[in-house]
Amino acid sequence: MLFDFGLVFRQIPKILKYLPVTLEIAVAAMAFSLILGFLVALIKIKRVRVLTPLAGFYVSFTRGTPILVQLYATYYGIPFFLQFCNAKLGTDWNVNGVPPIVFALVALALNDAAYSSEAIRAAIVAVDRGQVEAAHSIGMTTWQTLRRVVIPEALVIALPSLGNAFIGMIKGTSLVFVCAVVDMTAAGRMLAARNFRYFEMYVSLAIIYWVITLVVARLLVVWERRLRRDARGVKGLAPTEGGTRDELDDSTARLTQKV
Amino acid sequence: MNSMIRLRGLRKRFDHIEVLKGIDLDVAEGEVLGVIGASGSGKSTLLRCLDFLEVPDAGEITLDGRAVDAAHATKADVRYLRRHTAMVFQLFHLFTYKTALENVMEGLVTVQKLDKVTAEAVSRDLLDRVGLGDRVDHFPSQLSGGQQQRVAIARSLALNPKVMLLDEPTSALDPESIAGVLAVIRDVAAEGRTMVIVSHEMNFISDIADQVVFLNDGEILERGTPAQVLGAPATERARQFLARANLTLSRAA
Ligand SMILES: Nc1ncnc2c1ncn2[C@@H]1O[C@H](COP(=O)(O)OP(=O)(O)OP(=O)(O)O)[C@@H](O)[C@H]1O
Ligand SMILES: [Mg+2]
Numbered sequence: 001m002l003f004d005f006g007l008v009f010r011q012i013p014k015i016l017k018y019l020p021v022t023l024e025i026a027v028a029a030m031a032f033s034l035i036l037g038f039l040v041a042l043i044k045i046k047r048v049r050v051l052t053p054l055a056g057f058y059v060s061f062t063r064g065t066p067i068l069v070q071l072y073a074t075y076y077g078i079p080f081f082l083q084f085c086n087a088k089l090g091t092d093w094n095v096n097g098v099p100p101i102v103f104a105l106v107a108l109a110l111n112d113a114a115y116s117s118e119a120i121r122a123a124i125v126a127v128d129r130g131q132v133e134a135a136h137s138i139g140m141t142t143w144q145t146l147r148r149v150v151i152p153e154a155l156v157i158a159l160p161s162l163g164n165a166f167i168g169m170i171k172g173t174s175l176v177f178v179c180a181v182v183d184m185t186a187a188g189r190m191l192a193a194r195n196f197r198y199f200e201m202y203v204s205l206a207i208i209y210w211v212i213t214l215v216v217a218r219l220l221v222v223w224e225r226r227l228r229r230d231a232r233g234v235k236g237l238a239p240t241e242g243g244t245r246d247e248l249d250d251s252t253a254r255l256t257q258k259v
Numbered sequence: 260m261n262s263m264i265r266l267r268g269l270r271k272r273f274d275h276i277e278v279l280k281g282i283d284l285d286v287a288e289g290e291v292l293g294v295i296g297a298s299g300s301g302k303s304t305l306l307r308c309l310d311f312l313e314v315p316d317a318g319e320i321t322l323d324g325r326a327v328d329a330a331h332a333t334k335a336d337v338r339y340l341r342r343h344t345a346m347v348f349q350l351f352h353l354f355t356y357k358t359a360l361e362n363v364m365e366g367l368v369t370v371q372k373l374d375k376v377t378a379e380a381v382s383r384d385l386l387d388r389v390g391l392g393d394r395v396d397h398f399p400s401q402l403s404g405g406q407q408q409r410v411a412i413a414r415s416l417a418l419n420p421k422v423m424l425l426d427e428p429t430s431a432l433d434p435e436s437i438a439g440v441l442a443v444i445r446d447v448a449a450e451g452r453t454m455v456i457v458s459h460e461m462n463f464i465s466d467i468a469d470q471v472v473f474l475n476d477g478e479i480l481e482r483g484t485p486a487q488v489l490g491a492p493a494t495e496r497a498r499q500f501l502a503r504a505n506l507t508l509s510r511a512a
Contacts, residue, residue, distance in 0.1 A: 130352035133312050134411075137346035138366035138418050139338065148369055152356055229356045230398030 007200045008207070011191065015204060018187040019212075025104055025183060026170045032109035033169070034162070037116030044121050055117075062114035067107070068175060074107035075179045104176035108169060116165050123158035124150060156227045163220035167213045174209070184208065261288040262321070263422060263453045264309070269318035269329065271304055278304045280477040281318070286422070286470070288323075289451040293458065293468030293485065297500055300474045302457040306424045309455070310344050311337045323421050342370065345415035347425040351407040353399040359386060359410045360395040366418045385413040389443045405436025409443050416447065423447065425456045429463075461504050465489050473497045 040059065043051045062070070082093045127150050135145040177186035185205055192201035225231065264286040271279040278301045286292045294302050307313040308329070309320065315329035322343055327336040353362050360382055367378035386395055389409040399407050408428060415423055428444065429437045441463055448454055448467055458464050464471060464485060471488040473481035473496075481488045481497050492498050 128352065128355070130348060130350055131354055134346070134348065134352040134354070134414075135365075136312060136341060137310050137344070137424075138414065139342040139370040140366070141338075144369050148365065149354055156356070227356070230400045 004197060004200050007197055008204050011188075011201065012204050012208060014191060015184050015188050015208060018182065018184040019208070021181070022170065022173050022183045025101065025108065025173045025176060025181070026166070029105050029108035029112065029173075030166050030169050032105065033112035033116050033165075034120075036109060036113035037120050040113060040117035041121035041124060044117070045124060059114045059117060062111055067111050067172060068178065070111050071104070071107045071175055071178045074110075075103045078103060078106065100180040101176075103179035104173070104181045107179070108172055108176075111172070112165055112169055116162060119158050119161035119165070120154065123154035126157050127153045152227070156224065159220065159224050159227065163217070163224075166220075167216055170212060170216065171209060174205075261323075262286070263288040263290070263323055264455070265319075265321040265326075266309075267319040267321075269305070269308060269320065270316045271301075271308055271313060272316055278477050279308065279315070282477075282479060284472065284479065286453060286455065288453055290469045291448050291454045291456065291467055293456050293464035293471040294474060295458070295461070295464060295471060295488075295500070295504075296474035301477045302474055303426050305474065306346065306426050306455060306457055309340065309422070309424055310346050311340050312346065342418070343421040345418055345420040345423055347408070347411055347415050347423065347428050349427040349431050351399070351404070351411045351431075353407055353410055353414070355399060358396050358398055359391060359402065359413075362399070362410055363413045363417050366414065370418065382413070382417060385416055386410070388446070389413045390439065403436060404432045405439050408432065408436070408440045412440070412443055412447065420452075422453045422455065425454065425458070427457055427459065430459060459504065461489060461501070473500070475500075 040055045042048075043055045078098060079095045082091075082095045082098070085091045086093055086095070131149055131153070132145055135149045140148065173183050174185040176183050177189070182190075188201045188205050189198075192198045262285055264284065266282050266284040269279055269282040269284075270277070282305060284292075294305065296302050304313055308315040309322075311332065314332070318329045320327045320329055320340065322340055325339060327340060332340075353359075354365065357365065360379065363382035363385055364375075364378045367373040367381060368375060371378075373381070383392070383395060386392055389412055391406060391409055391413070394402060394406060394410075397406075399410070402410065412428075425444065429440050432440060437460075441460070444454075444456070445467055456464065456468065466485075468485050470482065471485050472479050473488055473492065473494075475494075475496050480494050481492055488497070489501060492501060
């Protein structure tokens, strides 16, 4: 048989056993990436001395090098770094004891944060200055304003790009085999090595990744709609009905009576 | 009467233009001060300096007995000023993804650390008072400009500020909504709250203000009762400004 259609679907459950690994890496790396990206964005916005040029260098360097090179560099670089520390600082780290997944997480997070930081920075800057001032004027601190006003609004603005970044992250996990991590793709290659059905295997993998990204994209749309709270109806009232002239006159009339 | 706000030598410059050239000003407790002046004369800057939304370069701000050296204000000074003043903006600046109720509750919960139940009860009362008792669950995008401004006033009132600062609270509103907002401001003034209002509504200023100052090019040129400043201004600049303002008023009418 030239191409085994049945096999494409029969082997999917076998690969799916490794789906948790793929998702864990993607979610954990994304979480680290968001934290780092947020810090880099804040450094750039606040123009923190010394750190701003460093952040600029990091972003430029990371965006200017291929992810595959970064994965290899991390894979060989971290043990090298540990060895260096052991020699110079007298630490006693086990150079060979680093779990492979750590390399993958570090590389993916560092790579993605370089992109996310720009999206996060742009979103924070896009939040209406007036609302920040309003928050300050009622006595909220910088941190409270950030947490209660800026981040909820910036999230809505950044969500489409961060969502794309997450989808990119899921696809990026297919490269972690270079760090000796066995994700879906790595598992698939090993399975295919047994029967030499590589083409069928990659078709199966493609289908799985495609379905995952479809589902994630769908969830993101739902999430975005939830975040845009004001676009949803309010207690049986259609959103557009809110500020009509009738209602305005109505409530103004009531007010003038009252006061 | 007790002095609520006392400004001495307040200065502010942006790049090369001096916007406030040493302002001395006293506002008594419970007094309503109207601030008038041409566009660019520094009215907004004056108000914003009181709230430290703009950092003054020099001078002294005394709010209810506590003096703040503008040039060397500490974090605690800024917190004090902001906690006890509240700004109402021309463009409302309500929090987009919070309902009217949540907008009003925000300061009570985050700043005053009130529990949610009490904060909600207080906020519902305030929204009732500004005539929006039936709009508590609406988001800003579902409210008219006038309604948004009334929510903004309720949000400021929630913190029970010693002074309310209002920067052209009605100039972004259509004529129908203005009456409602002015009625709310009148109501707040009537309960004896100290207010500083920047406005181009001369009739309203003359009606509500106890004292009026005319700001020109970063300096106070006139001060006195509305009858004095609006009715019989001493300076030529003020006369010109008022003539023009009255012209636009009568044209609008
Ligand atoms: N952030 C800023 N940076 C630079 N210049 C500013 C800034 N804010 C205000 N200015 C300048 O300061 C001057 C006074 O501005 P301000 O907003 O206080 O005037 P205003 O009296 O409130 O005018 P309007 O009636 O138009 O609101 C103006 O010349 C303005 O261009
Ligand atoms: Mg102004």
